[in-house]
Amino acid sequence: DQQVKQNSPSLSVQEGRISILNCDYTNSMFDYFLWYKKYPAEGPTFLISISSIKDKNEDGRFTVFLNKSAKHLSLHIVPSQPGDSAVYFCAASAQTASKLTFGTGTRLQVTL
Amino acid sequence: DSGVTQTPKHLITATGQRVTLRCSPRSGDLSVYWYQQSLDQGLQFLIHYYNGEERAKGNILERFSAQQFPDLHSELNLSSLELGDSALYFCASSAHGGGDEQFFGPGTRLTVL
Numbered sequence: 001d002q003q004v005k006q007n008s009p010s011l012s013v014q015e016g017r018i019s020i021l022n023c024d025y026t027n028s029m030f031d032y033f034l035w036y037k038k039y040p041a042e043g044p045t046f047l048i049s050i051s052s053i054k055d056k057n058e059d060g061r062f063t064v065f066l067n068k069s070a071k072h073l074s075l076h077i078v079p080s081q082p083g084d085s086a087v088y089f090c091a092a093s094a095q096t097a098s099k100l101t102f103g104t105g106t107r108l109q110v111t112l
Numbered sequence: 113d114s115g116v117t118q119t120p121k122h123l124i125t126a127t128g129q130r131v132t133l134r135c136s137p138r139s140g141d142l143s144v145y146w147y148q149q150s151l152d153q154g155l156q157f158l159i160h161y162y163n164g165e166e167r168a169k170g171n172i173l174e175r176f177s178a179q180q181f182p183d184l185h186s187e188l189n190l191s192s193l194e195l196g197d198s199a200l201y202f203c204a205s206s207a208h209g210g211g212d213e214q215f216f217g218p219g220t221r222l223t224v225l
Contacts, residue, residue, distance in 0.1 A: 102154040
C-alpha cells in the first residue's frame with residue numbers, strides 16, 4: 001500500500017521557468033512533510049519541510065504548499081536552474097512515529 | 113556534505129555470506145535510521161535507534177539486525193545474504209527521537225552475487 005505517491009516519474013522544464021512537483025498521501029496521521037533531492041550515487045539531501053499547521057513554507061527559490069483537505073502537497077522551484085536536475089522525493093511522517101514514508105520520486109530535468 | 117558518514121561505499125559479496133554496514137551520525141544527533149533502496153523503488157524504512165535503544169522497526173527481515181553503540185555510531189548486520197538483498201542502504205540521523213528532519217549519509221551499495 002503506497003501511502004505517499006508521486007504520480008509523475010519525470011518532468012522536464014526549461015531553465016528560468018517554474019518547476020512544480022506533486023505528491024499525494026493517503027494516511028491522515030501524517031502531519032509533517034519533507035522534500036529531498038537526490039543526485040546519482042549520493043544520499044538524499046533535505047530541501048524543505050512543512051508542518052500540517054501551515055499551508056505554505058518558503059525557502060529561497062523553493063516553496064512547498066500543503067492542501068490538507070486534498071491530502072496533496074507540491075514543491076515549486078522558481079526559477080529553475082540546470083543544477084536542480086535530480087530526483088525529488090516527497091516524504092511524510094507522523095509526529096508520534098519514527099520513520100519517514102517516501103514516495104517513489106520524480107526525476108526533474110532542467111533544460112537550457 | 114550532510115555530516116553523516118557510512119562505510120564501506122561499495123560491498124560485493126556472495127550469497128549466504130554476512131556483512132556489516134557502519135554509520136556515524138552527525139555530531140550531536142541521537143537518532144539513527146536505516147533505509148533500503150532497491151532498484152526502481154523508493155526508500156524503505158528498516159529500523160530506528162535513539163540514544164542506544166531500538167525505537168521502531170519497519171519491514172526489516174529477521175536475517176537483518178542493527179545496533180547503536182554508546183558513541184552513537186550504528187551498525188547494520190545482514191546475514192544469509194540472498195540475491196534480492198542487493199540494494200543501496202542508507203543511514204540517516206536526526207537530533208531527536210523522531211518527527212524531525214533526517215539527514216542522510218551517502219549510502220552503501222551492496223551487491224550480492
